[in-house]
Amino acid sequence: MNNNPIGVFDSGIGGLTVVKAITEKLPHESIIYLGDTARVPYGTRSKEIITKFALDLAQFLIKRKVKFLVVACNTISAVAYDAIKNSSPVPIIGVITPAVIQASRVSKNGKIGVIGTVGTIKSDTYGKLIRVLNPDAEVYSVACPLFVPLAEEGFANNLISELATQEYLKSLKKAKVDTLILGCTHYPILYKVIQREMGNRVNLVDSSHTTAEMLEKRLKNLKLLGNNTHPKWEFYVTDAPERVYQVAGRFFGEALNGKLKKISLSE
Amino acid sequence: MNNNPIGVFDSGIGGLTVVKAITEKLPHESIIYLGDTARVPYGTRSKEIITKFALDLAQFLIKRKVKFLVVACNTISAVAYDAIKNSSPVPIIGVITPAVIQASRVSKNGKIGVIGTVGTIKSDTYGKLIRVLNPDAEVYSVACPLFVPLAEEGFANNLISELATQEYLKSLKKAKVDTLILGCTHYPILYKVIQREMGNRVNLVDSSHTTAEMLEKRLKNLKLLGNNTHPKWEFYVTDAPERVYQVAGRFFGEALNGKLKKISLSE
Numbered sequence: 136m137n138n139n140p141i142g143v144f145d146s147g148i149g150g151l152t153v154v155k156a157i158t159e160k161l162p163h164e165s166i167i168y169l170g171d172t173a174r175v176p177y178g179t180r181s182k183e184i185i186t187k188f189a190l191d192l193a194q195f196l197i198k199r200k201v202k203f204l205v206v207a208c209n210t211i212s213a214v215a216y217d218a219i220k221n222s223s224p225v226p227i228i229g230v231i232t233p234a235v236i237q238a239s240r241v242s243k244n245g246k247i248g249v250i251g252t253v254g255t256i257k258s259d260t261y262g263k264l265i266r267v268l269n270p271d272a273e274v275y276s277v278a279c280p281l282f283v284p285l286a287e288e289g290f291a292n293n294l295i296s297e298l299a300t301q302e303y304l305k306s307l308k309k310a311k312v313d314t315l316i317l318g319c320t321h322y323p324i325l326y327k328v329i330q331r332e333m334g335n336r337v338n339l340v341d342s343s344h345t346t347a348e349m350l351e352k353r354l355k356n357l358k359l360l361g362n363n364t365h366p367k368w369e370f371y372v373t374d375a376p377e378r379v380y381q382v383a384g385r386f387f388g389e390a391l392n393g394k395l396k397k398i399s400l401s402e
Numbered sequence: 403m404n405n406n407p408i409g410v411f412d413s414g415i416g417g418l419t420v421v422k423a424i425t426e427k428l429p430h431e432s433i434i435y436l437g438d439t440a441r442v443p444y445g446t447r448s449k450e451i452i453t454k455f456a457l458d459l460a461q462f463l464i465k466r467k468v469k470f471l472v473v474a475c476n477t478i479s480a481v482a483y484d485a486i487k488n489s490s491p492v493p494i495i496g497v498i499t500p501a502v503i504q505a506s507r508v509s510k511n512g513k514i515g516v517i518g519t520v521g522t523i524k525s526d527t528y529g530k531l532i533r534v535l536n537p538d539a540e541v542y543s544v545a546c547p548l549f550v551p552l553a554e555e556g557f558a559n560n561l562i563s564e565l566a567t568q569e570y571l572k573s574l575k576k577a578k579v580d581t582l583i584l585g586c587t588h589y590p591i592l593y594k595v596i597q598r599e600m601g602n603r604v605n606l607v608d609s610s611h612t613t614a615e616m617l618e619k620r621l622k623n624l625k626l627l628g629n630n631t632h633p634k635w636e637f638y639v640t641d642a643p644e645r646v647y648q649v650a651g652r653f654f655g656e657a658l659n660g661k662l663k664k665i666s667l668s669e
Contacts, residue, residue: 175446253645280551281562288547295548295569298562378520378545 138361140165140369141350142196142225143205146188147175148372148379149283149320150207151386153230156323156347157205158368161354165367167199171400173374177210178254189215191400193223195371201225202359205350207320207343209251213260226357231260233345234316239268241338242314246273248307250329251318253278261318275310279303279319286324287382296325300332307333314338324386371398405628407432407636408617409463409492410472413455414442415639415646416550416587417474418653420497423590423614424472425635428621432634434466438667440641444477445521456482458667460490462638468492469626472617474610476518476586480527493624498527500612501583506535508605509581513540515574517596518585520545528585542577546570546586553591554649563592567599574600581605591653638665 141164143154148170157166169192171177177185189211193204204227206212206219212229220227238247249261256278265272281299290296307315315337317323323341330339354360372379375397383391408431410421415437424433436459438444444452456478460471471494473479473486479496487494505514516528523545532539548566557563574582582604584590590608597606621627639646642664650658 173446176443179440179442257643257645280555281548281557284547284551290548290569293565295562295565298560298565302557302562376524378524 136362137202137359138165138363139200139202140167140367141203141205142167142169142193142199142201143207144169144171144192144196145208145320146171146177146210148172148383148386151383151391152320152323153205153207153343153346154368155387156341156343157350160344160347160351161361163363163366164361165363167196167201167369168371169195170372172372172379177208178252182214185210186215186218189219190222193219195398195400197224203228203350203354205346206230207346209255209260209319213255213258226353228346228350228353230320230342230346231264231318233349234318234340234342235261235264235268236349237345238314238316238338238340239265239272241340242272244311244313245269245271246275246310246312246314248310248312248315249274249276249318250279250282250303250307250315250322251276252283253280255318261316273310275307275312277303277307282319282325283321286321287385289385291324292328296328297332300325300328304329304332312337314340316340317342368394370395372396373398373400403629404469404626405432405630406467406469407434407634408470408472409434409436409460409466409468410474411436411438411459411463412475412587413438413444413477415439415650415653418650418658419587419590420472420474420610420613421635422654423608423610424617427611427614427618428628430630430633431628432630434463434468434636435638436462437639439639439646444475445519449481452477453482453485456486457489460486462665462667464491470495470617470621472613473497474587474613476522476527480522480525493620495613495617495620497587497609497613498531498585500616501585501607501609502528502531502535503616504612505581505583505605505607506532506539508607509539511578511580512536512538513542513577513579513581515577515579515582516541516543516585517546517549517570517574517582517589518543519550520547522585528583540577542574542579544570544574549586549592550588553588554652556652558591559595563595564599567592567595571596571599579604581607583607584609635661637662639663640665640667
């Protein structure tokens with residue numbers, strides 16, 4: 136038993152969908168979230184810079200005595216996971232592995248779709264890991280550059296998002312994938328419209344939920360589960376223009392109002 | 403008379419819309435284009451870093467003996483114009499001033515709309531300059547985060563772009579602006595759908611065209627106009643994944659095929 140907080144971090148605020156899934160799965164855990172909104176997006180930066188930034192974020196949380204680190208960002212998970220793990224005194228989990236394990240488990244026909252940002256799809260991080268777990272799998276990947284702005288704009292359930300979804304998922308439907316990984320922390324916002332377009336028989340793998348599930352399992356195994364009756368949630372960002380408040384509310388709900396604090400990483 | 407090339411640069415490939423306007427306006431000029439596709443987007447980076455990157459780009463072109471520098475990027479024009487001007491041995495022009503001058507000239511009711519990226523709109527660079535030229539102007543600004551991915555995806559004229567345009571321009575129509583500045587080099591791709599939505603009475607100010615016009619005027623004044631019968635167009639980028647080729651083609655047309663060269667800025 137350990138009531139120290141769980142540390143969750145992301146290059147921006149997409150990771151709030153992961154925090155939301157954790158609060159639902161593990162309601163007695165305190166959480167500290169840190170989003171690097173001053174330097175988002177990381178996707179276009181070099182591996183060296185992404186690793187440096189990620190270690191800054193991890194250090195901020197480690198100083199605040201977190202018991203576990205959750206990398207709630209596809210880019211950081213793909214590029215800097217080992218570096219963070221090697222430098223962290225506490226255990227760590229990323230968003231990619233839990234989603235890939237779940238997809239490999241639920242797919243029956245071995246045809247797995249992956250959607251994500253241009254950077255994530257180009258890196259083929261999901262595809263490589265899927266083929267490690269299941270060498271016979273057929274992986275179909277599609278970059279969906281409109282999905283992040285659609286999620287941030289709150290166009291989650293209107294005709295614009297429906298048409299964009301139709302366009303992007305066309306080839307995955309044609310390939311008859313039976314499982315689709317939402318490989319970007321923003322995409323859970325578009326869950327309903329994606330499920331509707333793919334049809335109910337296709338398993339959607341929402342990496343925010345699979346990450347929360349694997350986190351629970353690992354906390355149990357390591358005897359680190361908490362039992363806070365009044366868990367504390369803290370939210371930090373490195374820059375907080377009005378837009379961040381708006382979008383954060385959209386991703387996490389009203390509960391976040393007034394709780395988002397701007398900090399400097401040199402603090 | 404001077405037949406040296408004109409140097410045009412951008413953080414990415416949006417600036418190709420400016421190159422296209424220059425080739426139409428000034429068909430006897432040679433052009434060297436440089437897009438920093440390895441480090442795009444600049445919008446989220448600090449002023450110091452943007453200035454350093456911009457000076458790198460300018461230096462590359464100056465070494466290649468350009469006679470004039472065109473900053474075909476809103477972020478660089480807003481943040482680093484003075485630094486480039488102070489360090490450049492050749493004259494320079496940005497995209498913001500020509501558009502603002504044109505808008506102030508054509509607006510009859512003084513109600514001017516500006517659309518751009520979140521960064522551009524947040525900086526209020528257009529608004530500030532409009533109010534310098536016309537202190538009584540009413541400026542209405544709207545960030546349109548979906549427009550860059552829509553333009554890059556080639557969704558220039560479908561229902562998705564129509565619906566997004568309706569949504570974003572709603573408040574500008576309500577404010578009865580009679581002039582609308584397209585404050586992002588990607589937006590000329592969406593010109594038709596924006597004009598249709600605003601109606602034919604609203605003047606659209608396309609900064610790629612206003613920049614080409616002002617460039618012509620300044621070349622004339624400085625006696626730097628060229629008269630190449632076989633002008634040479636060269637296109638350089640700092641990273642060239644497949645997507646850059648696709649999008650570049652969309653922005654500039656077939657003529658670009660096979661002409662995009664990847665270079666390193668340390669060369």
